[in-house]
Amino acid sequence: MNKDIWVFIEQVQSNISGASLELLGEAVRLKSKMKNPGKIVAVIIGSQLSELIQVVSMFGAEKIYVADHRKLRLYQPDYYAAILTHLIHQEDPHILLIGATYIGSQLGPMVAIRVDTGIAAHCVELKIDDNDNLVAVVPAFGGKLLGDILCPNYRPQMASVKPGILEKPERIEVQSQIVPVDINFLSLVEPKLKPVGICCHEPKGVPLEQAEVVICGGWGVGDAEHWQMLEKIAAKLGGAVGCTRPALDEGWSQGEHTMVGTSGKSIRPNVYLGFGISGSTHHVCGMKDSKLIISVNKDEEAEIFNFSDFGLVGDIKEILPLLMQSLGIS
Amino acid sequence: MALKIVVCVKPIPDPAYYKDITIDPVTKTIQREAIPTIINPADKHAIEEALKIKEKFGGKIITLSMAPPNVIKNIHEALAMGADEAYLLTDKKFAGSDTWATSYILAKAIEKIGGIDLVITGTETGDGGTSQVPSQLGEWLKIPHLWNVIEFKIKNEKEVYLKTKIENGFMEWKCKLPMAIAVSREINTPRYTTIMGVMKAKKKPFQKLTFDDLNLDEKRIGLVNSPTQAGNLHLLDLSRKGKIIKGSKEELAQFIIDNLKAGGISVEADPIICSCEGETGNE
Ligand SMILES: Cc1cc2nc3c(=O)[nH]c(=O)nc-3n(C[C@H](O)[C@H](O)[C@H](O)COP(=O)(O)OP(=O)(O)OC[C@H]3O[C@@H](n4cnc5c(N)ncnc54)[C@H](O)[C@@H]3O)c2cc1C
Ligand SMILES: Nc1ncnc2c1ncn2[C@@H]1O[C@H](COP(=O)(O)O)[C@@H](O)[C@H]1O
Numbered sequence A: 001m002n003k004d005i006w007v008f009i010e011q012v013q014s015n016i017s018g019a020s021l022e023l024l025g026e027a028v029r030l031k032s033k034m035k036n037p038g039k040i041v042a043v044i045i046g047s048q049l050s051e052l053i054q055v056v057s058m059f060g061a062e063k064i065y066v067a068d069h070r071k072l073r074l075y076q077p078d079y080y081a082a083i084l085t086h087l088i089h090q091e092d093p094h095i096l097l098i099g100a101t102y103i104g105s106q107l108g109p110m111v112a113i114r115v116d117t118g119i120a121a122h123c124v125e126l127k128i129d130d131n132d133n134l135v136a137v138v139p140a141f142g143g144k145l146l147g148d149i150l151c152p153n154y155r156p157q158m159a160s161v162k163p164g165i166l167e168k169p170e171r172i173e174v175q176s177q178i179v180p181v182d183i184n185f186l187s188l189v190e191p192k193l194k195p196v197g198i199c200c201h202e203p204k205g206v207p208l209e210q211a212e213v214v215i216c217g218g219w220g221v222g223d224a225e226h227w228q229m230l231e232k233i234a235a236k237l238g239g240a241v242g243c244t245r246p247a248l249d250e251g252w253s254q255g256e257h258t259m260v261g262t263s264g265k266s267i268r269p270n271v272y273l274g275f276g277i278s279g280s281t282h283h284v285c286g287m288k289d290s291k292l293i294i295s296v297n298k299d300e301e302a303e304i305f306n307f308s309d310f311g312l313v314g315d316i317k318e319i320l321p322l323l324m325q326s327l328g329i330s
Numbered sequence B: 001m002a003l004k005i006v007v008c009v010k011p012i013p014d015p016a017y018y019k020d021i022t023i024d025p026v027t028k029t030i031q032r033e034a035i036p037t038i039i040n041p042a043d044k045h046a047i048e049e050a051l052k053i054k055e056k057f058g059g060k061i062i063t064l065s066m067a068p069p070n071v072i073k074n075i076h077e078a079l080a081m082g083a084d085e086a087y088l089l090t091d092k093k094f095a096g097s098d099t100w101a102t103s104y105i106l107a108k109a110i111e112k113i114g115g116i117d118l119v120i121t122g123t124e125t126g127d128g129g130t131s132q133v134p135s136q137l138g139e140w141l142k143i144p145h146l147w148n149v150i151e152f153k154i155k156n157e158k159e160v161y162l163k164t165k166i167e168n169g170f171m172e173w174k175c176k177l178p179m180a181i182a183v184s185r186e187i188n189t190p191r192y193t194t195i196m197g198v199m200k201a202k203k204k205p206f207q208k209l210t211f212d213d214l215n216l217d218e219k220r221i222g223l224v225n226s227p228t229q230a231g232n233l234h235l236l237d238l239s240r241k242g243k244i245i246k247g248s249k250e251e252l253a254q255f256i257i258d259n260l261k262a263g264g265i266s267v268e269a270d271p272i273i274c275s276c277e278g279e280t281g282n283e
Helices: A018-033 A050-057 A077-091 A104-114 A184-188 A224-237 A245-249 A281-287 A303-307 A316-326 B015-020 B041-057 B069-081 B099-113 B133-141 B195-201 B249-262 B275-282
Strands: A005-009 A040-046 A063-068 A095-099 A119-123 A125-128 A134-140 A145-150 A157-161 A177-180 A194-200 A213-217 A240-243 A271-275 A292-297 A310-313 B003-008 B011-013 B037-039 B059-066 B085-089 B118-122 B145-154 B159-166 B169-176 B179-183 B206-209 B229-235 B243-245
Touching: A005 A018, A005 A104, A018 A040, A018 A095, A018 A125, A018 A157, A040 A050, A040 A077, A050 A063, A077 A104, A077 A184, A095 A104, A104 A119, A104 A157, A104 B099, A104 B133, A104 B145, A119 A134, A119 B099, A134 A157, A213 A224, A224 A240, A224 A316, A240 A245, A271 B249, A281 B015, A292 A303, A292 B249, A310 B249, A316 B249, B003 B041, B003 B099, B003 B133, B011 B015, B011 B069, B037 B041, B037 B069, B041 B059, B041 B069, B041 B118, B041 B145, B041 B179, B059 B069, B059 B099, B069 B085, B069 B195, B069 B206, B085 B099, B099 B133, B118 B133, B133 B145, B133 B179, B145 B169
Parallel strands: A005 A040, A005 A095, A040 A063, A063 A177, A095 A157, A119 A157, A213 A240, A213 A271, A271 A292, A292 A310, A310 B243, B003 B059, B003 B118, B059 B085, B085 B206, B118 B179, B145 B179
Antiparallel strands: A125 A134, A134 A145, A145 B229, A194 B169, B011 B037, B145 B159, B159 B169
């Protein structure tokens, strides 16, 4: 039995996805905590992967399995799961980490059934216990509780982590062994599901996860007019706008990808400015790691104030116009 | 083309009460007894999608829930929305199942119901929120499955076209029924129940199934047999300084500007001067 830590590498328009990069960094960290560590192994599935392999080898992967074929260009769950299952059966890894992205959220649990093991979802922290086993910390009840999840009797121990939860890794050069995967066996797989197209738009402005200042608006912002003010202030500060679910449902925000919380993004900007947010655990779970948290709410008893460095008791409708004025925004 | 559709509906403790959840310091168990249950919000979108499909093509909608026995109110609500029949899987042996075991039990029940064209779930639950049950259910049933479906169209006899969400856009797919889909919140707006619906709900077929009704391997279900095991439990310590700042609107706005600078954000801002101060000064 080996102690290898595997990371499934996902790509976004030929680049390594943020989630996979963060997981590679995490694998390096976990390995350093183990008494008898194995190798860090990356699995890349797709088409025309040479550049991606380069990147992966710069972040600590000692061995890289590469399944490179035209028919793997678009994500096809049956092919991707079959390749992972095949490799797992062959190599019996100790741990397998996967991003809780749109693709990973389907692929991870699927592979867990195929290789008959457990998987911990949406982990916020990964640890190694005294037996070199994985302890995955997962949120429950919208993040109010955190529980350790163990998988003592099945292998690999699987875990998924959302993008933005873990820190971005440092580069470490290692000699990576590249192992091409023979995918001839895929001719036996006859998927009923056919991917027929993919559409990606370039995200506008600074991505939420990378912004140094994030202005979050909640239901208390009240209307589209005041939402516009948030957008303008964020643009002026070189930051991004995030939202809560009610603000999304009202149609004020730019879309699902701007929601912060358990079912949305996890962010850790230098400054988080929250307007009209009550502080439900679902939202707080996604912003609690921000360095400085300032919240404005007209309700002195608002829950969000317990999660803030500074809780400003005031009316957004009065404060936003003053901020606009001071920043010279018309 | 009448379709037989199963919708997986999970009753969950109402998220509005999560902030009050505590851990018993002695027994280390979660104290949540007093919390009422609601239908998992995402699952209302699943019911709505089934209703829309039925309106167009005809068929039958069966809800399937695995939960403790005291959730009849939630099941009636699903029936009141328009589902035709409901099954509740309830047994002490099921308690504490992880997603592996939950999806296995749900799949066995779907096999027992039989002849299903489509399984619809929500994307995630509000309490555990793993998002794993839908794909695992699809695997057990050995049918194609997709997660986070934002568009679902039945073209002709059992041929379907779908869109799923990805990080910066969407993917398009073709498939054939039977399949399983987890629908996103964006796919539709769930309808409300009507008084007529509520009245009809109580007369609709409703059946409880226990361990003995399903062809299950007892060694693979429940808390102790699930592949994942729960270890220590912690309450998230989210409390910060929590310093409350009060003042005039100008002072508050100025406070924000000053702290942006302190937080390392470069701001060019004019000082915020209280307009009323000037006025009173003139008097
Ligand atoms: C399964 C599930 C997943 C979820 N996931 C997420 C998630 O990822 N992210 C998320 O955000 N939510 C999520 N939610 C929703 C979450 O539970 C809360 O409902 C939501 O976060 C509350 O948003 P809010 O604070 O904007 O609105 P509210 O709770 O309505 O709060 C509005 C606040 O604004 C204040 N206010 C009103 N007017 C003014 C004014 N003029 N000036 C100052 N203050 C004002 C009020 O005092 C109040 O505190 C989820 C829910 C479920 C069930
Ligand atoms: N106990 C259950 N009973 C019925 N459906 C469930 C159950 N658990 C999960 N589901 C379904 O699976 C979806 C995702 O749940 P989860 O994987 O727990 O986040 C939910 O939206 C439900 O449709």
